[in-house]
Amino acid sequence: MHARLYQPTDVEAVVAIFRSNIAKYFTPEEESGLRNFLWDERGEHYYVFEIEGEIVGAGGIALNENETVSLCWGMVLSDRIGTGLGKQMTQFRIDLAAEKYPGVPITISTSQHTEGFYNRFGFRTVEHIKDGFGSGIDNCKMRLDFMEGERKR
Numbered sequence: 185m186h187a188r189l190y191q192p193t194d195v196e197a198v199v200a201i202f203r204s205n206i207a208k209y210f211t212p213e214e215e216s217g218l219r220n221f222l223w224d225e226r227g228e229h230y231y232v233f234e235i236e237g238e239i240v241g242a243g244g245i246a247l248n249e250n251e252t253v254s255l256c257w258g259m260v261l262s263d264r265i266g267t268g269l270g271k272q273m274t275q276f277r278i279d280l281a282a283e284k285y286p287g288v289p290i291t292i293s294t295s296q297h298t299e300g301f302y303n304r305f306g307f308r309t310v311e312h313i314k315d316g317f318g319s320g321i322d323n324c325k326m327r328l329d330f331m332e333g334e335r336k337r
Contacts, residue, residue: 185272190230190242195222197239198232204262208297211318221257229280230257233273240264241273245281248291252327253281255292274305282330290328299324 190198202210202218222230230244243258255277260270281290294302295317299309307326316323 185240185269186234187231187273187276188234189228190222190232190244192223194232194239194242195219198222198242198259201239201242201259201261205259209259209295209321211321213318218257229284231276233269233276235269241269243273243277245277245284245290247285247288252289252291253285255281255290258292270301274302278305278328287330289330292326294324294326296322296324299326302326 199215199218199222202215206212225246227244227246229246231242232239233241233243241258241260241264244256246254246256248254255274258270258273258277260273278290281288290307292302292307293316296312303309305328307328309324310327311323311325313323313325315321
């Protein structure tokens with residue numbers, strides 16, 4: 185897997201990854217929010233992940249006003265789920281957050297379908313909103329706190 189910074193020419197490839205995950209992980213209504221993020225809000229730390237030149241995943245980090253760092257818009261092409269790619273991408277983003285913002289807690293808003301995945305990295309659920317992203321897709325707000333001197337889990 186190769187990680188590189190997102191470029192505006194990657195927008196359709198990232199949207200295709202998003203669309204491959206509609207119904208279980210995303211709702212169609214969220215696409216406009218993703219497109220707005222990719223064009224206006226992505227900041228300097230949003231990446232695409234390639235295997236043999238194909239973009240198979242995307243995700244980034246963003247510093248929040250409340251002195252936390254969010255894992256944002258992380259996704260893997262649906263036919264690559266379960267291959268370990270999501271684990272590699274998540275560890276990459278946790279390591280990036282720890283390097284850029286040492287000791288700052290990391291947050292994520294994810295669904296009930298991936299809540300257990302993030303638990304394995306040490307995230308804990310701090311709020312659970314039923315149907316928070318849409319019908320059948322809950323919003324699980326999670327947080328990872330670092331101990332003094334700790335970089336990653």
